[in-house]
Amino acid sequence: MKTIAHENQKTSIAAIDGGFSYHHQSLRCEPFANFFDEIIYIRDVPVTDLTQFETLIIPCRTNAFHLAPLSEQFQRYMKAGGRLVVMGETFPDRWLPDVSFTGMDTNFWWWLEKGADLGVRIVDTNHPMSAHVTKEAATWHLHGTLDPLTETQTCLIATQNGECLMFEDVSRHAPGTLIVTTLDPFYHHGSHFMPATTAFLDKFLTWLSEG
Amino acid sequence: MATTQGRFLFVDNTAVGLAALPPPLARHRVDIVQQYEIDRLNWAVYDTIILTIHSDQIHLIGLKDKFEGYLACGGTVLFNGHVVQPFLPEFRLFQPLPKRGRNDLLVHREGDHPAFDGITGEVLSFRKGVSGFYGRGMNPPPQGAIVINSIGSDHWPLDWIVERESGGRIFVHAGNDIWGFLMIGSPENLSHVQHFFDWLSESSNLKDTIVAA
Numbered sequence: 248m249k250t251i252a253h254e255n256q257k258t259s260i261a262a263i264d265g266g267f268s269y270h271h272q273s274l275r276c277e278p279f280a281n282f283f284d285e286i287i288y289i290r291d292v293p294v295t296d297l298t299q300f301e302t303l304i305i306p307c308r309t310n311a312f313h314l315a316p317l318s319e320q321f322q323r324y325m326k327a328g329g330r331l332v333v334m335g336e337t338f339p340d341r342w343l344p345d346v347s348f349t350g351m352d353t354n355f356w357w358w359l360e361k362g363a364d365l366g367v368r369i370v371d372t373n374h375p376m377s378a379h380v381t382k383e384a385a386t387w388h389l390h391g392t393l394d395p396l397t398e399t400q401t402c403l404i405a406t407q408n409g410e411c412l413m414f415e416d417v418s419r420h421a422p423g424t425l426i427v428t429t430l431d432p433f434y435h436h437g438s439h440f441m442p443a444t445t446a447f448l449d450k451f452l453t454w455l456s457e458g
Numbered sequence: 459m460a461t462t463q464g465r466f467l468f469v470d471n472t473a474v475g476l477a478a479l480p481p482p483l484a485r486h487r488v489d490i491v492q493q494y495e496i497d498r499l500n501w502a503v504y505d506t507i508i509l510t511i512h513s514d515q516i517h518l519i520g521l522k523d524k525f526e527g528y529l530a531c532g533g534t535v536l537f538n539g540h541v542v543q544p545f546l547p548e549f550r551l552f553q554p555l556p557k558r559g560r561n562d563l564l565v566h567r568e569g570d571h572p573a574f575d576g577i578t579g580e581v582l583s584f585r586k587g588v589s590g591f592y593g594r595g596m597n598p599p600p601q602g603a604i605v606i607n608s609i610g611s612d613h614w615p616l617d618w619i620v621e622r623e624s625g626g627r628i629f630v631h632a633g634n635d636i637w638g639f640l641m642i643g644s645p646e647n648l649s650h651v652q653h654f655f656d657w658l659s660e661s662s663n664l665k666d667t668i669v670a671a
Contacts, residue, residue, distance in 0.1 A: 266514025268540040288516055311473035356586055439554040439594045
């Protein structure tokens with residue numbers, strides 16, 4: 248592992264850059280650029296030793312056609328102890344085993360009604376993530392759910408009906424970890440759209456950086 | 459009534475499927491190809507190369523020479539989105555508007571243009587009373603560009619077109635993919651999209667001799 252990570256008591260984080268403008272903005276520009284020890288261009292992933300990073304983030308909307316051939320590499324990365332974080336609209340149900348996904352029509356307009364609540368909730372208030380990520384920060388809109396979960400997948404963020412929007416799995420790929428969400432903050436923050444997604448990334452990346 | 463048959467190369471870089479693609483168009487052929495496959499194609503048969511907000515711009519940087527060759531043939535590049543890798547000499551880095559409140563994001567028509575017949579700034583500005591969908595900043599244009607639509611109180615150039623002496627031209631829309639927003643969320647506005655692609659085809663400067671070759 249990188250020496251610097253130990254000096255600062257922070258985990259090392261790498262992220263994949265699909266070449267999209269919104270990845271560039273989210274990963275390489277302030278305010279979040281400092282969270283990342285390495286940005287790996289999508290086409291360079293096959294020649295990169297991922298095990299040097301404790302956490303690897305696949306940001307929103309990375310093309311699933313390009314992720315599918317990397318599936319074995321990602322699974323080996325987790326088996327070597329890495330934590331893989333898979334963000335929204337990347338369709339991991341197509342390229343990782345035992346991940347379910349059901350898309351939904353996105354309601355972009357729910358907040359126009361005064362006092363409306365999208366219904367997103369943080370499931371386990373004792374989980375370290377909940378010290379940072381709040382219901383408000385995780386609320387903008389929904390693209391789909393991850394049910395049914397397997398026995399090893401623990402729901403961290405859910406809809407008001409209990410459908411899973413983010414799970415963590417610390418067993419299936421042990422000693423590594425898999426985190427999957429259908430939320431798409433890198434896309435919206437990087438598109439200069441929807442301030443809630445900026446707040447979410449600030450809190451979510453802070454949690455991930457704590458290890 | 460348009461009689462031309464346009465041919466477009468739609469550069470796709472998503473696994474989403476139909477949602478990311480333009481709606482069906484009459485009289486035109488749209489070849490939808492995954493981005494990393496476009497290197498080997500002959501672009502000179504296409505009236506327009508269509509780039510979406512999901513383009514891998516790092517990859518496009520590597521295709522600089524191919525773009526130059528295509529524009530020299532009189533081709534049109536339609537770029538949607540925010541420039542972060544200036545892969546054409548006319549491009550500068552995207553700048554977001556400093557203030558992005560409802561009224562900071564008003565879209566203005568800057569003059570008549572055949573691609574935007576019948577479309578008002580009001581229509582481009584709002585969806586269900588919410589602004590910001592059409593654009594939120596600018597890709598600063600080069601000298602000689604014609605600004606079609608602008609945004610904000612300072613009228614930042616949002617949609618512009620620049621023509622080269624070769625006949626090649628570059629149409630830039632600094633927002634989400636233009637066909638989605640010409641529909642303004644309603645299938646009834648499909649005619650605006652059809653009209654936009656009719657215009658691209660009818661006004662194409664693609665040199666016939668090159669196409670035949």
